[in-house]
Amino acid sequence: xxxxxxxxxxxxxxxxxxxxxxxxxxxxxxxxxxxxxxxxxxxxxxxxxxxxxxxxxxxxxxxxxxxxxxxxxxxxxxxxxxxxxxxxxxxxxxxxxxxxxxxxxxxxxxxxxxxxxxxxxxxxxxxxxxxxxxxxxxxxxxxxxxxxxxxxxxxxxxxxxxxxxxxxxxxxxxxxxxxxxxxxxxxxxxxxxxxxxxxxxxxxxxxxxxxxxxxxxxxxxxxxxxxxxxxxxxxxxxxxxxxxxxxxxxxxxxxxxxxxxxxxxxxxxxxxxxxxxxxxxxxxxxxxxxxxxxxxxxxxxxxxxxxxxxxxxxxxxxxxxxx
Amino acid sequence: xxxxxxxxxxxxxxxxxxxxxxxxxxxxxxxxxxxxxxxxxxxxxxxxxxxxxxxxxxxxxxxxxxxxxxxxxxxxxxxxxxxxxxxxxxxxxxxxxxxxxxxxxxxxxxxxxxxxxxxxxxxxxxxxxxxxxxxxxxxxxxxxxxxxxxxxxxxxxxxxxxxxxxxxxxxxxxxxxxxxxxxxxxxxxxxxxxxxxxxxxxxxxxxxxxxxxxxxxxxxxxxxxxxxxxxxxxxxxxxxxxxxxxxxxxxxxxxxxxxxxxxxxxxxxxxxxxxxxxxxxxxxxxxxxxxxxxxxxxxxxxxxxxxxxxxxxxxxxxxxxxx
DNA sequence: CAACATGCTGCACATATGAGCATTGCCTCC
DNA sequence: GGAGGCAATGCTCATATGTGCAGCATGTTG
Numbered sequence: 139x140x141x142x143x144x145x146x147x148x149x150x151x152x153x154x155x156x157x158x159x160x161x162x163x164x165x166x167x168x169x170x171x172x173x174x175x176x177x178x179x180x181x182x183x184x185x186x187x188x189x190x191x192x193x194x195x196x197x198x199x200x201x202x203x204x205x206x207x208x209x210x211x212x213x214x215x216x217x218x219x220x221x222x223x224x225x226x227x228x229x230x231x232x233x234x235x236x237x238x239x240x241x242x243x244x245x246x247x248x249x250x251x252x253x254x255x256x257x258x259x260x261x262x263x264x265x266x267x268x269x270x271x272x273x274x275x276x277x278x279x280x281x282x283x284x285x286x287x288x289x290x291x292x293x294x295x296x297x298x299x300x301x302x303x304x305x306x307x308x309x310x311x312x313x314x315x316x317x318x319x320x321x322x323x324x325x326x327x328x329x330x331x332x333x334x335x336x337x338x339x340x341x342x343x344x345x346x347x348x349x350x351x352x353x354x355x356x357x358x359x360x361x362x363x364x365x366x367x368x369x370x371x372x373x374x375x376x377x378x379x380x381x382x383x384x385x386x387x388x389x390x391x392x393x394x395x396x397x398x399x400x401x402x403x404x405x406x407x408x409x410x411x412x413x414x415x416x417x418x419x420x421x422x423x424x425x426x427x428x429x430x431x432x433x434x435x436x437x438x439x440x441x442x443x444x445x446x447x448x449x450x451x452x453x454x455x456x457x458x459x460x461x
Numbered sequence: 462x463x464x465x466x467x468x469x470x471x472x473x474x475x476x477x478x479x480x481x482x483x484x485x486x487x488x489x490x491x492x493x494x495x496x497x498x499x500x501x502x503x504x505x506x507x508x509x510x511x512x513x514x515x516x517x518x519x520x521x522x523x524x525x526x527x528x529x530x531x532x533x534x535x536x537x538x539x540x541x542x543x544x545x546x547x548x549x550x551x552x553x554x555x556x557x558x559x560x561x562x563x564x565x566x567x568x569x570x571x572x573x574x575x576x577x578x579x580x581x582x583x584x585x586x587x588x589x590x591x592x593x594x595x596x597x598x599x600x601x602x603x604x605x606x607x608x609x610x611x612x613x614x615x616x617x618x619x620x621x622x623x624x625x626x627x628x629x630x631x632x633x634x635x636x637x638x639x640x641x642x643x644x645x646x647x648x649x650x651x652x653x654x655x656x657x658x659x660x661x662x663x664x665x666x667x668x669x670x671x672x673x674x675x676x677x678x679x680x681x682x683x684x685x686x687x688x689x690x691x692x693x694x695x696x697x698x699x700x701x702x703x704x705x706x707x708x709x710x711x712x713x714x715x716x717x718x719x720x721x722x723x724x725x726x727x728x729x730x731x732x733x734x735x736x737x738x739x740x741x742x743x744x745x746x747x748x749x750x751x752x753x754x755x756x757x758x759x760x761x762x763x764x765x766x767x768x769x770x771x772x773x774x775x776x777x778x779x780x781x782x783x784x
Numbered sequence: 785c786a787a788c789a790t791g792c793t794g795c796a797c798a799t800a801t802g803a804g805c806a807t808t809g810c811c812t813c814c
Numbered sequence: 815g816g817a818g819g820c821a822a823t824g825c826t827c828a829t830a831t832g833t834g835c836a837g838c839a840t841g842t843t844g
Contacts, residue, residue, distance in 0.1 A: 147571065153520060153528040160518045165800060178824055181801070192522035195483045197476060199515035205476040248470070488830060501794060504831065789842075794835105801830065808823070814816090 151175070152183040156193050159184055207454040211447060214461065218421070218445040219253075221245045222454040235428035238450040242427035243269035246353075246448040251278040253446070255351040255421055258283040260411065261307055262354035262389050263290050263300030264364050266425045270353070271306035281313045285345045287352060288389040288410025289320035289333075318342045320409045322390040323370040327406035339409065346411045351421040356434045358386045365390065375404060386434025388424065388443060389416065395433050397440025417442045424448070432456025472515075474498070475506040479516050482507055530777040534770060537784065541744070541768040542576075544568045545777040558751035561773045565750035566592035569676075569771040574601040576769070578674040578744055581606040583734065584630055585677035585712050586613050586623030587687050589748045593676070594629035604636045608668045610675060611712040611733025612643040612656075641665045643732040645713040646693040650729035662732065669734045674744040679757045681709040688713065698727060709757025711747065711766060712739065718756050720763025740765045747771070755779025 151173060158169040159180070166184070170177040187193045204222045211220040223241040228234055247270055259281045261267060284307040290300030301317060308315040319338045324330050333339045346352075357363055359379055365371045365387065371379075384392040384400035390408045392400045399405045399413065416422060426435040426449040436457045438444050449457070474496060481492040482503070489507070493500040510516045527545045534543040546564040548557055570593055582604045584590060607630040613623030624640060631638040642661045647653050656662045680686055682702055688694045688710065694702075707715040707723035713731045715723045722728045722736065739745060746769040749758040754776045761767050762784065772780070 147575075149522070149524060150528055153522055153525050154532070156520050157525075157528060157532060160520065167800075176824060177801085179822090182822090185802090187520075187522075190522075192520060192525070193518065194521045195516065195518050197479050197483065197510075197515060198517050199472070199476055199510075199513075201472060202476050202480070202515070205473055205480060209477065209480060252470075490830075499794060500831085502792090505792090508832095785844105787842100787844085790840080791838105792840095793838080795837100796835090797833085799830100799832070801828105803828085804826090806823105806825080808821105810820085810822095812817100812819080814818100 152187050153192065155180050155183040156187045160193060204451060204454075207451065207458065210458050211454060214458065215439045215444070215447075217439075217447060219249070220446065220454070221249050221448045222451055223448075224451045238429075238452075239266050239269050239427040242266065242425055242448050242450055244273045246270050246423065246425050247273035247275070247278070249446065249448055250353065250423065251275065253421065253423075254279045256281060257351070258285055258345060258349035259307065259311075259313075260285045260287040260346045260349040260352040260354075260419075261303055262287050262352075263303045264355040264357060266355035266427050267303045267353070268299055270355075270425060271303045274306060274310040276310050277312075279311055281307075281311045281351075283314050283316060283345065283349075284308045284311070285316045285342060285349050286318040287346045287349075287354065287416075288408070289318050289322040289324075289339075291319065291321050316342045316345050318346070318410065321370060322365065322368070322410070323375075323404070323408050325407065327403075330407055330409055333409055343411065347415050350419060351423070352411070352416055352419050353423045353425075354388055355425045355427075356386055356388055356431055356438060358430045358434060359384050359392065360430070379404065385437055386431070388434070388438050388441075389413075393434065393437035393441060395437050395440075397437045397442070413441060413443060419445075421445055426450070426453045428453075432460065436461045475510050476515065478503050478506045479510045483516060527774060527777075530774065530781065533781050534777060537781065538762045538767070538770075540762075540770060542572070543769065543777070544572050544771045545774055546771075547774045561752075561775075562589050562592050562750040565589060565748050565771050565773055567596045569593050569746065569748050570596035570598070570601070572769065572771055573676065573746065574598065576744065576746075577602045579604060580674070581608055581668060581672035582630065582634075582636075583608045583610040583669045583672040583675040583677075583742075584626055585610050585675075586626045587678040587680060589678035589750050590626045590676070591622055593678075593748060594626045597629060597633040599633050600635075602634055604630075604634045604674075606637050606639060606668065606672075607631045607634065608639045608665060608672050609641040610669045610672075610677065610739075611731070612641050612645040612647075612662075614642065614644050639665045639668050641669070641733065644693060645688065645691070645733070646727070646731050648730065650726075653730055653732055656732055666734065670738050673742060674746070675734070675739055675742050676746045676748075677711055678748045678750075679709055679711050679754055679761060681753045681757055682707050682715065683753070702727065708760055709754070711757070711761050711764075712736075716757065716760035716764055718760050718763075720760045720765070736764060736766060742768075744768055749773070749776045751776075755783065759784050 155169050155173060158164045166180040167177040170180040204224055207222040208220040211217060223245045225234055225238045225241050228237060243266060261284060284304050286304050304315045304317055320333045334343055379392050379400055382400040383394040385395050389410050391405055391413055394400045422444055423446040424438055424444045431453045435449060435453055477496060478492050481487045489503040490500045493503040527547055530545040531543040534540060546568045548561045548564050566589055584607060607627050609627050627638045627640055643656045657666055702715050702723055705723040706717040708718050712733050714728055714736055717723045745767055747761055747767045749772040752775060758772060758776055759780045
């Protein structure tokens with residue numbers, strides 16, 4: 139009797155059908171005619187080919203992995219949307235961060251233009267937000283007011299340029315602006331309360347609470363943190379935060395990787411929109427750019443503070459790997 | 462201004478659509494709903510993805526390359542069908558030929574059973590044909606008569622076993638048999654004519670001419686040729702054939718790679734069905750197994766003597782590369 | 785500024801495909 | 815030899831997809 143064929147007739151028929159259907163783009167009916175079988179059989183052969191992975195369909199576009207990360211983020215964390223950008227390596231060690239910020243900021247500007255949030259928009263400050271502000275195109279949306287979400291008056295030699303962020307948002311939309319005339323973090327909870335009772339700060343805070351949209355960056359806890367550089371945090375605070383498991387901040391509020399306030403005592407000294415108010419907003423857009431932002435992005439996601447995330451590929455991959 | 466995005470929004474949309482459609486198997490309508498575009502646009506995005514090769518569909522089954530070779534042979538040479546088998550390497554140098562013969566013979570037996578030729582079937586002889594005969598299953602078709610197509614009486618110590626081939630064809634189909642009682646090649650054209658005028662040979666030849674189906678193997682010109690081993694050809698003949706560019710034979714008739722009779726004088730001494738009668742048959746099945754069969758297979762194809770080809774992968778690839 | 789070219793969109797309609805089901809033929813186990 | 819699965823086939827009908835075309839927006843040129 140005949141030796142067992144390496145590939146049965148049925149399998150060959152399947153492969154031939156796959157060739158005709160997928161390569162030559164014949165209809166199942168035409169394939170059937172040419173192979174002398176019914177179109178139903180062709181359909182079943184193709185189904186089998188797919189099931190047995192004799193035919194592989196893959197998406198090979200270089201940007202596909204980014205899109206896959208976006209989808210995974212949206213799926214995993216129930217987001218409204220996510221944008222993941224790739225950052226061409228500069229080749230210079232450790233110098234990819236400015237480029238990542240630039241890419242993420244540009245993508246965020248485009249995303250915001252697509253979302254076209256109306257009414258009042260709350261914004262934070264920081265390097266990434268400054269870059270975002272620089273990428274906004276005039277008329278990108280028709281917001282009525284831009285509100286600073288957290289305290290920003292620098293007390294160090296190095297200014298935060300927080301005001302520039304708000305101004306640029308305002309000039310590109312034709313909206314009025316509202317600054318938060320207070321430091322990001324003050325010496326005591328009592329002082330914070332006193333500031334918030336002051337009309338200038340209090341009214342901005344109320345407006346921040348009322349804004350339906352918030353846009354903010356994420357900071358890492360470390361030597362190059364803007365809060366350290368701006369003099370809001372001293373070595374004792376940083377050590378305490380590190381001890382409490384803080385990984386970074388949003389709106390000046392430091393979170394553990396679980397998404398909880400790391401040091402409630404410090405949080406009580408922080409001027410600006412509280413996390414629960416941020417969580418309540420229908421649209422919150424967070425930007426995470428640069429190595430090391432993974433943990434704080436994950437914290438913000440777990441805290442429920444993000445509806446939209448714009449991040450570089452490394453950050454997105456880290457979040458998905460660890461979240 | 463925003464830096465040129467690495468992938469435009471439209472491209473991302475395309476990739477997202479491709480992901481949803483090809484990976485998650487959503488319908489175009491569902492993809493459209495989820496992406497906020499019409500199903501028509503989804504269709505066009507997918508079309509573009511295919512056109513720009515952002516999505517690659519490949520047939521990865523190990524036997525797919527064989528099927529591709531078959532299709533290419535059919536296409537290139539206008540065949541009715543082709544079967545290409547793969548031959549697992551034995552690991553023993555130079556010893557793959559018996560295995561190749563076995564595989565090709567088994568495949569040819571299956572193919573013949575699929576074709577179910579009726580009426581009279583003409584057959585040649587040789588090692589591959591003997592193997593084929595051994596693989597025929599009883600009742601594989603309902604032929605009425607099996608006719609030997611060319612002379613086969615051995616004049617050397619080593620028998621050709623040509624009769625076994627015809628007998629096995631006969632017993633598996635219940636058909637009567639008709640042998641050609643003559644040597645394959647005789648000393649002169651006159652003797653050949655005289656033999657053909659003899660009733661025994663002449664009637665078989667007439668039957669061979671009348672048969673609608675012919676099945677034959679292909680021989681290579683060389684030291685291990687059956688014609689040399691069987692004593693039909695001497696060194697002078699072999700040298701003359703080589704000088705005339707002969708690459709091998711079908712039905713004892715030697716061809717150049719262009720598919721023409723290599724030595725008309727020798728052909729006139731060859732007893733059996735002439736090539737033009739073979740060419741005229743509606744169904745001709747040729748078997749080519751083993752290294753070095755490429756040239757003669759190509760010659761037979763160019764001679765117009767093949768409607769169906771059964772070959773091993775190496776032979777098929779050689780033919781396609783050189784034809 | 786009009787007039788035209790161009791490309792993108794969504795529609796109606798024709799075609800292609802998939803799902804469920806009845807039928808067939810085949811094999812097994814009495 | 816016959817009854818009962820069991821897988822494979824082809825059918826009908828609902829759904830999904832492709833095609834040609836008209837409408838609309840945008841940009842371009844005289």
